[in-house]
Amino acid sequence: MSYFFQLVVSGIVVGSIYALAALGFVLIYKSSKVLNIAHGQIIAAGAFIAYALTGMVGIPIYISFLLSMVITFFLAMSVERIFLRRLIGEPIISVIMVTIGLMSIIDGLIFLTPFGSVNFSFPLFLPQTLISFGGVSISWTQLVGVIVTFLMIGGFSWFFKKSTVGISMRAVSDDQFASMSVGISVPRVFGLAWATAGLSAAAAGVIIGNITGLNFETLQAFGITVFPVVILGGLDSILGAVVAGVIMGIIQQFASGYLDGNWGLNGTAEVLPYIILLIILLFKPHGLFGIHEIERV
């Protein structure tokens, strides 16, 4: 039985980290309806910036964690300013394509640095002991990951619900023309959406980097790994991302915990989320928490 609970707890932990990685997609999609394919690269960049500040400059990890979030915030904002601003009003698919191009550009930039082809790991700063209760255990890194995830998600939920900027962002996502007419600067909102996505990407990067070590391929692959999470949650729902993340995390843990090794199956954790995704899409086309678009002719 404790094996079962361990799977559940691991699933929740992994799922919250997925949610954090998925948050970036949601933030950008929510306001500008763009799916940023280069998100994995931004996650990796965030982790590398934090490492460069700690390992090479020597700033304490906590501060460099925050600094990397700030840097990525502005980085993502300038990406939007330079590459995507011109494309406002163009077909969505062109914009998505630009993010595919961005993927290659960021790849190139990262290969300029040692991070492209050399592995690193963050210095240990959390206790290496386990937090155990009733035969179930998680690590400090994971616990911190979960806490950061929920802090961020809580923060963003508040931001979108209560703050003026957040409300204007929601307004833009609802109707760009109407929000322009009430004096909201749509380009600024887009920039901000990218910036906040960068912020969350850096956080996700540092946490994942702490778990897997800093390997460019591994880190950037998380951009694609969390795709099903984003869709399952509904592309524009923050709460959805969390719920879907946890569901996916638990499904993956159960898949590798119960399916793998039996009936000649193996590696099912990689494919099961997509199968479930396909099934869910057939019954709930807008994900679990996505907004149902009412269409009129």
Added chain:
Amino acid sequence: MKNRKRMTVVFSLTLIVLFAFTVQAQAGETYKLGLSLAITGPTSDAGDPYSKGVEDYFQYVNDMKILGDDKIECTIRDDQYKTDVTKRNFEDFLDQGIVFYLNYSTGSTLALKKDFDEEKMPTIPASFHAGNLVDSSYIFLPIASYSAQAIGLAEYVANNHKGSGTPKVAMFLHPSAFGRGPLEDVQKAVAAGLKIEIVEVVEHGKDLDNTAMLQRLKSKGVQYVIGQTIQSPVATMLKDASRLGLVAKTFGEEGKITFTGCHYTGGNDLVSLAGPAAENYYWTTSYIVTSEPGVGTDAQLALAKKYGRDEKTANSHNYANGVMVAQVAAEAILRAKAKGVKITKESLYDELLAMNGMNAFYPVTTVGPVTYSKTDKAGVDTLQMYAVKDGVFHSVGAPFIPEYTGKIK
């Protein structure tokens, strides 16, 4: 410092321009070689130092005039791990008239196998997949295949198991042909009498948490894990295992799990990913590591220093890998030249096949001699166990040759 580097570049550029005219007059022959590998894209952490090893050694051969006035010109091209691009590069190299080809990934080696045979092109890939050799006579593995490595690890487990009964082993595999390749051979070895029991075969994904998997292995009584994958998943697993207190302090410690793995699971890359969690990880390869003093270490570090490589590259076992492959190619050319034969792909192929017995080649960066023959296309058959102590790999025991690789044939 930057300025000086730039100055050197400008200076060497002028030199090149000057020499371009003078060299032509006295130059000997130029032998063209080709290398297509992933310097960017997937597995670039192995491909990048590998390419630098190859580049540096050929540069060294040319600078030291090891081949007299003759020069080696090796075109290195990035294929970003795409098989289609590798094929294109190979066709291009053929058009350029290469005499020796160096390949990289398992996928592209298998895909181009027929082309190598048709073109009679001696090829050394960086993939030690045993399947590369099936139905092929022109592919030469630099060192023992993954299968041989996994069997070597299994034998080491069987021989050094302290407790009673057959040791229970789990295999930790990459979810691809590259990872699954050795499984069948280890199972054959077990059938042939190797005293281990394979309790579970795990194919990892992009896991962020292995706690449940490790607990399951533990409850099944697994004492050893044999890994055949890349570093990053191993690092994640080791981190979880060390937190759970599962990692054996000594080889085969009762009630704990001893983690072992083949060539691409280990090396300094693993230590830099897993940090202190890599402690007591057992790893096998045929290359020397620079943390063990010796002739090979000195040679490798000196070469890296000569061409201004950074510390990580200089100490990478994939750098050693690249150097060694280049050494074999250069040695084949040297031997053919000594015999006075024209350097062609055919003569180099014959030289490689003759590399055995008295003619075995001893590159300094491996733990044993390179031997090739019609029946033995794996270069260095000798393996060395290494274990991480205080963050560096140290050799454990003497180099050995796995017995069961012969028995299962």
Added chain:
Amino acid sequence: MSTNRWLATGNYFTSYQDEQRLFFTHLDRTILSLFLFMLFVWPLLFSLSNKYMLVLDNILIAMVAIIGLNIVTGFAGLISIGHAAFMGIGAYTLASFSRTLGDSHVIITHAWPLMIVLSGLMGAVFGAIVGLPAMRLKHLYLAIATLSFQMIFSWTINFLEFFNQGQTIAISRVFWFTGKLGRKDHYLFWYYVLLVVVILSGFMVRNLLRTRYGRCLSAVRDNDRAADAMGMHPGLTKVYAFGLAGFFAGIAGALHAYVYRGVGFESFTLHHSITLLAMAIVGGLGTLNGSFWGPTAIIALELQVETLAEHAGQILPSDWNLATALKPFSFGLVIVLFLMFEPRGIANWWRIARSYTKLWPFRY
């Protein structure tokens, strides 16, 4: 109907039949015929190295695939991130014959046109199945359904022993009337086959757009509710579109398998799907000639960047990583810049160039 059938400077259509003609002027037809004639003749005049023949073959294969992708993404407006998987279906149809009958069985080496069509049909079947969610799904959600298919395809191929767990399954060289193809003829032979396939597909799609179904596609793309009200069935139209796209992809996949003489899962990954999408968009979505521009441009660009990186690599010391980083960087940069300044793709330049020459010397 303009009086001059060779040079029409404006729109003189008096009937719908006029508007639907394949060629508006005789000049158009003549130029195209001459161009196609040149495409067939040039290899007789001078020979290209194997590398460039392979590149040409590769471009043509991509064109066949992009024609399919353009039907589903361009004309019907359904983003597909799984196109490489459909190619994979075609290739693996061929591969499963090779697996069960041996790689040089007569059916593979002699009946190759049949095999190619069969692979196309398999692609169409899978395309239609994957398209089924399109009955309910829209926009990005549908894109993700195709992504799921891509992932499930990769996993299945990688897992099943029947498909050699994704390792290369060999396909033998084919026979022509002159006997078995040699190494040198191989690429040239497939160049001609591919050329014929591309031309046929091109005309097929051009004609398709003139039919009721072709107009259904763009109607559904532009507004599916309105299309529904006009008596079309948007769901079925989308499924058809996916089926057709799968058909072309399947053909492209089989051709890829023959040209590369083997099928390995690494040629049909998500990365390739994204590259195909890039080709379609750079070429110009929703245009037929965009399907030809896109692959040409992207593959030519890749080669150019490679040469550039190589030259840079000779000058710069390799531990600067500059030459290696240049390849992905400049590739991405060109795509991004292109889309920033010409989101409608190269087809738009073609359109502008055409209308300019048509009206010359007048501005409009």
